[in-house]
Amino acid sequence: MSQAIHVALLHAYSSRNSGDGLLVDLSVELLRDAFGPATRVSIIAADPASFPNHPDVHPAPVLAAAGMPRIAAAAAAVWPVSLNPAVKSMRNLLRHVDLIVGVGGGYLRARTAVEALKLEAGHLLQMRVARAARKPTVYLPQSIGPTAHCPLLARQLRARLASFDAVFVRDGRSADFLAGNGNTRRAPDLAVLECARREGMLPERNRVIHSVPQHIALVLRRPPAWSGTQRLRYHASTLALIERLHRVCRLTFALQSSGRGNDDGAYYRTLGIEASQSLKSVLANDTPDAVVSVRLHGALESILQGVPAYHLSYERKGFGAYADxxxxxxxxxxxxxxxxxxxDTLMMPGAFRxxxxxxxxxxxxxxDQRAQMVSALRAAVDAPVRR
Incomplete structure (x- = not known):
């Protein structure tokens, strides 16, 4: 590239959830692989203060506010852009970028009417502003839906995503949801692609380990919006797993998320467990033989550090990633x-090998799938005319 490319990275959440922080870091790395180390990346984040290692971070309209200001911002999201200062600021930023990119993740979903309102006032607002900017736009691997309770929302999602240059999805159900959009491409989660990029370079320390694990780290979280029966079953199975593993090895309880309504430590306390170490710290300083993680990117982060991980998935994204x-x-x-x-899977002789x-x-x-994503980003920038 003859001059540095400027990219806006939309829909970032918070690095206090280390999985979301990992996706932002991997997105920035992908963009710099595509366009060179001088690439400028402006991040639009719900929790901008949580990204101190990135020099150009902006608050996301509505999502970055809290309390009454957030309610007011959500109400103002329906006003004309010229009357909404946060949206106007974002629009001005996008006017000057060369490329708009949606970070990978699972934020384009709504199981309930309340979640549909949040999606409309938060992430769909960013999509509208991106579409109005008429700039090249690529969305990195997503899990999209469900939107079964709101057919209008489903139509809006399909229509807005269809207008972009490329939309990558990380599971079969999302691909089916967007099957009518010609720009949809199936690709693994960015963290899975990072595992592939490091294939042959993953740390070797846990590839030859004890015949029976002596230390396992658990990454637990509060159950999502399940039925009462599902929550009780999850709670009972979690306690049974802890008891079974505790009989044969040392356990460490690790935190993957600690803020913005996603506090794993609070859930541990309901179990009578005090947990203060982040998973990143455990992997770096007290390496376990294996990890059991309810959070997908806790599992993938472990694999990237050479530690085998069993994933207890609460969404389809986990099954898609582990199939990949x-x-x-x-x-x-x-x-x-x-x-x-x-x-039994963890304790079976030879399981880790x-x-x-x-x-x-x-x-x-x-x-080659990561290379194809790099090619799609470059092709979007090179496209001669915006629709």
Whole structure:
């Protein structure tokens, strides 16, 4: 590139959830691989103060506000842009960028009417401003939906996403949801692609380990908006897993998220457990033999550090990611998992070696998918005319 490209990265959340922080970091790295190290990335984030390592971060309209100001901002989101200062600021930023990118994740969804209102006032607002900017736009791997309770919202999502240059989805259900959009492309989660990029370079320390694990880290979280029966089952299975593992090895309870209504520490306290270490700290300073994580990016972050991870998935994104990794027998439905089956998988002789062998075989075939994403980003910038 003859001059530095300027990219706006939309829909960032908070690095206090280290999974969301990881996706932002991987997105920035991908963009700099595509356009060079001088690429300027302006981040639009719900929690801008949580990204101190990035020099150009802006508050997301509505989402960055709190309390009554957030309610007022949500109400103001329906006003003309010229009357909404936060939206006007974002519009002015997008006017000067060369490319707009939606960070990967699972934020384009709404299970309830309340979630639909939040989606409309927050993320769909950013999509509207992006569309109005008439700039090249690419959305990185997403899980999109459900929107079953709001057909109008589903139509809006499909129509707005159809107007962009490329939209990557990370699971089959999202691909089916956007099957009528010609710009939809199936691709693994960015963290899975990062595993593929590092294939052969992952830390070797946990590839040859004890025949029976001596130390396992658990990453737990409060159950999402499930039924009462599902929450009780999850709670009982979680306690049963803790008891089973505690009999045979040392356990460490790690935090993946600690802010903005996503406080894992608060959930641990309901179990009578005090947890203060982040997963990143545990992986760096007290490396476990394996991790069991209810948060997908806690599992993927562990794998990136050379630690095998069993994922208790509460959304389809986990099943898609583990299928892409080739280790589908290491993921289970968090709402209905069998504690003994999870423990047996971890304790089976040779389990970790088989995990790595399966992952290595699959990852060796994923390397070109990241290159295809880089090509899509470059092609969007080179497109001659905006619609």
């Amino acid at each position: 990794l080739g280790v589908s027998d290491w993921v289970a439905n968090a709402a209905d998992f069998d504690a003994d089956k999870v423990a 088989r995990f790595w062998n399966a992952a290595d075989e699959r990852l060796s075939h994923l390397g």
